[in-house]
Amino acid sequence: MDIQGLPGRLLADLGPAIASGEIAGGSVLRIEELEERFDVSRTVVREAVRMLESMQLVASRRRVGVTVRPKSEWDVFNPTLIAWRLAGADRPAQLRSLGSLRVAVEPAAAGLAAVHADDDQRRALGALATEMTMTGRAGDLDAFLRHDADFHATVLQASGNEMFAHLGATVEAVLRGRTEHRLMPHHPEDYAVRLHREVAEAIAAGDAATAERAMRAIVTGALEELDAALE
Amino acid sequence: MDIQGLPGRLLADLGPAIASGEIAGGSVLRIEELEERFDVSRTVVREAVRMLESMQLVASRRRVGVTVRPKSEWDVFNPTLIAWRLAGADRPAQLRSLGSLRVAVEPAAAGLAAVHADDDQRRALGALATEMTMTGRAGDLDAFLRHDADFHATVLQASGNEMFAHLGATVEAVLRGRTEHRLMPHHPEDYAVRLHREVAEAIAAGDAATAERAMRAIVTGALEELDAALE
DNA sequence: GTCGTCCAAAGGTATGACTTAATCAACCCG
């Protein structure tokens, strides 16, 4: 999902630098300077700039240069940008934003999934809940993370809403970040695992209200734990 | 927010064509062909392709060409792409997706706004609700639309969550599309206007639960009306 | 002090040559 070619190299360098605030809003980059700094041709620089431009990270104006736009204008839903911010200095802020988004979206998705999921998806959720129980008890955080991410991605997918479905990858990034940075207990809380089981069963039974309620408990719990972990 | 220069011209032509399905997933475009078709240089074509690529609309592979990716891989949150789809053949599907998204996000945003809004925002919401009452009664759909969009944008902004805030522009696009295509009653329903007033008052009073409930009523109502209007 | 003109700086576009990688097919080996 990442990069391609030389412009990708520039992106991988400039993008995170801007996203982390290291290059402040209002700064001006000149194309010629970038050519020298990265030792590439104008073509390459321009393509990289175009991509930053399409994320609303920068704006290019004649006679001025490539100016970094204020943070408030970024395309904050862009998955690449989210990844950069999660990897950089304002990971806390990004995690909080995404946490609120999850609280809003995932319960709704669970409710829809109870209505729209196909049989395979209902079965898969049950199986994933079981895996989470087992790997959670065993303290195998890697495997737990994998199944947790799969679980949420499956629910989002099963909602039948393409926009919800696309948040699967983002949620996975959140969960991974949480695990990698020790922002969650070393043994997943029992109650969280039980709630996942409850969501799976409610979706299997077509019980939208219960699925929604249980999922809301999961994501609000996650948000509270996150806030606590971030002091 | 749109376009800039010659690459913008290509984008404005290719983007909507892909977004509407006119150019199907799996199709292959060759750069040289595009050069001729639009009578521009390679530089320009490549930059346009880069931008389509960063929306995940296409992928460029050596020895093959620029292939249009399946719809399921598009960056469906990209505002430009949303605009293209709203303007094109699958406006109905896009409106439905966005409708569900609103149902998920706006109630949560209203709840947060009741806690985080500043005084100006609380005042502005009250004033906008008043305007909606007046222009709604007068049947001035244009003015009503403007205030309606402002209202929702302000709530999203006041939530204090940058991701919610960014959905303001998208919601406005939805509302505008709804009005322009006669998908709403010629006189806004009284109950909807009353609910907006209720949201404004709850946010002014810092009553998160009420704000959330009233906003949920607004957006679920809007979604139902949309579904009805789309048969 | 204000307005208008002019110039230079920086991005935007065009071109053509060259490099790189991947597909397809021919070919060789088993």
Next chain:
DNA sequence: CGGGTTGATTAAGTCATACCTTTGGACGAC
């Protein structure tokens, strides 16, 4: 005859350069 390896071919990727276009700011006239 089948399968894997190699090589030719094709289209994207990169580079260097020249030229065009816009525009911010300096400079001078009124």
